[in-house]
Amino acid sequence: MQNKTIPDTRWMGLPHLAVGLIVIAAIALFGWQFLLADSEIAVLGMVALAAMAAFGVGKTGLNKSMSAAMRNHGRSMNIAILLALVCVIFLLGGEHFPLLMLTTTLLYMTVAFGLNAQFGLTGMVNFAGASFFGVGAYTAAVLTNHSALPPILILVAGGVFSALIGCLLIVPVVRTAGHYSAVVTIAFSVMFKTFLEVNDVLGGPQGLMVGPMKTFGWDFNSSPLLMGMELSFYVNYALLGAGLAALAFMFVQRLERSWIGLTLDSVRLDETASACFGLNVVRAKVLAFTFGNILIGIAGALYGMMISFIAPNSFSFSDSLLMVAIVLLGGLGSLWGTALAAVIVVLLPEKLQILQEYRFLLFSVVVILMLLFRPEGLMPRKVRSYFPNWRPEQ
C-alpha cells in the first residue's frame, strides 16, 4: 500500500532545506536572547512564546517539513545546527553566566545521550548517572592537581575511569534484570556519595579544586580575543562542550541506526527471544553500559574543569534521578527529545530562580504526570530507519 505520489509536505511551498535552515536560525536567535534575558518576566514570556511556537509547529505542518529536511538533508542540517550553536556562543561572547549555563546544559545533554544508550536503547536504567559524572570530575581534579597530563587526555581519562568503575558494577548489572539491576545502581549511587564525603584524600564534604583545561598552549581559563574584543574564558568551554555534545549525539545516533542498535532494542524488549535468535545478551549490555559511562565520564571531567571546584553534593542520588528524568521526559531513545528535555530540565530552573529551589519537586511531578499520561515522552522515538535518506523501492 505504498502511495505512489508522495504527498507534498512542504511548508508554504518552500523547499525543506530552506525551511530547516530558517527554523534553526530562529531557534538560535531565540536561544541567544533567552540566555541573555535577565528579568523573570522576560524569561516567562519567552517560555510562553516557545510553548506557543511548539504548538503552532504541529498545527501548521512545519514539523513535517522539518522532519523531511532532517531526513533528506541530514548532513547539511547537522552542520547548520552546529554552526548555529557556535554563533550563539560567540554572540554571547563576554557574558560569563549565560555561557556557563549553556555549557552546563550541553554537558548534561551529553550525559543524557549516554544514559539513552543504556536506558532508552538497552533498557538498563542507570540510577548512578551523577556518580559516573562525578567519577569524571574527580578524575579531572586529581589529575590536574597531581599530574602533568595534557588536559585533553584528562578528558579521555575521565571517560576511561568512569568506564572502569562501571566495570565493577558490570557483573551484577548484567546478571540481574529489572528491579534487581536498579537496586545495584541505586546502591552504588548512594555509596559513591557517602564515599566521597568520608574520604579525606578526595577532600571530604568540602570537595576539591580542579585545574583548568590547557591544550596546545591554549589556556582555557584565559580570555580569548576575537577581533580585538575580549571574550569570556567560558567561550572555550562552551565550544568544547558543544563539540562533545555533537560527538555524543553522532555516536549514539549511529549506534541506534545500526545492527547494534537493533541488538540493543531486542535485548530491551525480550531477552529470552533474543537469546533464541543468537544474540549475545551479555555483550550487548556490557557494550551499552560502558559506552554510556564513557560519555558521562568525559562530560563530568569537562564539567569539573569548567566549574573548577567540585564537591560531593553535586553528585547526589537526586541529581542522578534528574538525569534519568531528562531521558524519560524527552522520550526513551529519542535523541532530539533528550536534547530538548535537557534544555528544559537544566536551563529553565537556572533562568527562573524561583524554580531553582523547587526543581527536584517540579520535575519529579512532571515525570509522574508524563509516565501516567504520555509515557512515550515529549518527542517520541520513531521506528528505526538505518539510513534516513534511503528509500527502498517498494
Place this chain on the structure above:
Amino acid sequence: MDIGLFGQYLANGVMLGTMYALVAVGFTLFFGVLDVIKFSHGDVLMLGSFTGFTVYIGLLSLGIENPWVMIAAILVVSIITTAALGAIIARYLVLPLKSAPPLNILLITLMLGTAIREAVRLFYPDGSNPKAFPALLPTASVDLGGFALRADSVILVAAGIAVIIGLNLVINRTRLGLAIRAVAQDEETAKIMGINYTMIVLVTFAIGSGAAAFAGIMNGLYYNEVNFGMGLLLGLIGFCAAIIGGLGNIYGAILGGFLFAGLQTIGAVALPFASAYKDVFAFGVVIALMAWKPTGLIAERSSDRV
C-alpha cells in the same frame, strides 16, 4: 573487644535489623501482590515520622504530656495516615501503570519519593533542618557487665518484632492473608474465586505502608531525630534487604534486614578502616551479593514462562 562494647553493638545491630526488616517486609508485600517495586516506601516512612512529630507538637500544645498517651496517639495517627497514603499511591499511581513496562512503576514511585521528600523539605515549617524527636520511652537501664541495656531499646525491639510476627500471622493465618496470598499466587484465579482484587491490593499497600510508619516512629524514638532525608536511605536499605533476601518472601525480607544491619555493624567495628565507611561497606557487599545471587538468597519464583 571488651564485652560491654560488644553488647552495645549487638543491641544496636538488633535494633537496626528490626527496623530494616519492617521496611523490607513492605517491599516484599507489594512485590508479592503486584510484582512491583514501590520505591516511595522510604519517603512514606519519613512522612509517617513527620506526622508523628506533628502529633507530638499538637499534643504538647494541648497540654497532654503523658508519654504513653502520646506514643499511642502518635502511632495511631501516623500509621493511619501512611496506610491511607499507601492505598492512594496504589490506586492512582501503581494500578494504572500495571500493564506498562514494569520499570515504569519503579520510576514513578522513585519520582513520587523525591516529590514527598522535597515537599517536606520545602513546605514543612523549617523542614530542611532535622527535628528533635522526643524520647518518650523510659530510659532506665540495667548494667550487663559494662554495657547498659536500656529499657527503651528493649521495648522498641520487642514491639518491632511483635509487629513483624503479627504481620506474618495476618498473612499466613487469616482470611485476609489467604486472599492476599491468593492474589500473589495468581491474579486471574483469585478474581475467579470471587476475591475483590483491587481491594486486596489496596489493603496490602496500606498494611505495608503502615508498617513503614511504625519503623519510622521507631527510628525517631531511637535516634531522637527525624529529618526529611531519612526515608531515602531507609527505603534503599529496606529495598536492598528485600532483594538480597529474595523478593516476595517475608522470611527473606527479615533475613535481609538483619543481614544488612549485621554488615553495617561489622563495617563499623570489625574492619580496619574508619567506621564512616560502614554504609559504603554494606552497600558494597550488597552489590557483590547481587553479582553472586542475582535473584536473592532465597530465590524468587520464576515468572517468565515461555
Place this chain on the structure above:
Amino acid sequence: MSEVLLEFKNLGKNFGGVRALDGFDMQVKRGEIIGLIGPNGSGKTTSFNLMTGIYAPSQGEVHFDGADITGMSARKVYEAGIARTFQRSRLCLPLSIFDNIMIGNHARLNTGLWFNLFQRRALRGQVEEFYTQARDLVAGFSEDLAGRMFDPVGSLPMIERRRIEICRALISKPKLLLLDEPSAGMTHDETAQMMDDILAVRDRMGGLSIIIIEHEMGVIERLCDQCVVLSYGRKISEGSYAHIAADPEVQSAYLGMD
C-alpha cells in the same frame, strides 16, 4: 550425513514437583514434518524449550545434526540451526517488520562496533542486501505486508504478526523449524492459507524439517509425515496420522481432557 536430524533420548523435565516431560524419545529425519500433539499441559512447549536451550533438561539427551546439544545455551542452539516461533507471540512490537525479521537473521549481521559506527557505506550495503531478502521472504506470505516493511509490528493484527514471526524464524535458513501453535487465533481459511505458504517456502529452501505443535487436526493430517502424541508429559503414541487417529489411547487422552 545421517538420515536422522534430531533425536531425543529419554528426555525429561521437572518443574518443582511437576513432571512436565518424562522419558521422551523421538526422532526427526531430514526433510520430515512432524506433528506434536497432545492435550493442554502435556509438555509440548516444554519439549521445545528443552531443545532450544531455554531450560536445561532434568534428564536425557538431545542430539542434533550429529552433535550432542543437551543443555546448550539458546544462542548455541540457534547457531547449530534450530529456529522457532513462540506459542505466545514474542515479537518486538515497537520495532518495524524489517527489524523483527533481522533479529532472526542475527547470525549473518555484522555487529562489530567499528563496522557499525564508521563503515556506514558497507553497513548500507548489508542493509540493502538483507532488505531484499527479507522482503522476498515476506512477499511469499503476503504482498501487502512486504510493502510495509518499515511499519511497527505493534500496528499489525495478530494474524500478520504470526506470519512475521515465522519469517523471523525462516530468514536464517535453519535446518529445523519449530512452530508452536502457529495458527492460534486464526480462522480455518487463514490457517490453511498459511500452511500452504509455509510449504511453499519450505520447497524453495529445500530439505527443511519442521516440528509443528497444533491443536487443529485438519492441519496435522494435511501437513505431517509423522505424528507424536504426548499426554501428561509421556509419549503415548506415534506414527502416521491415520495410525494415531485410530489409537484408542490417544482418543481416551483427548476425551479424558474434555
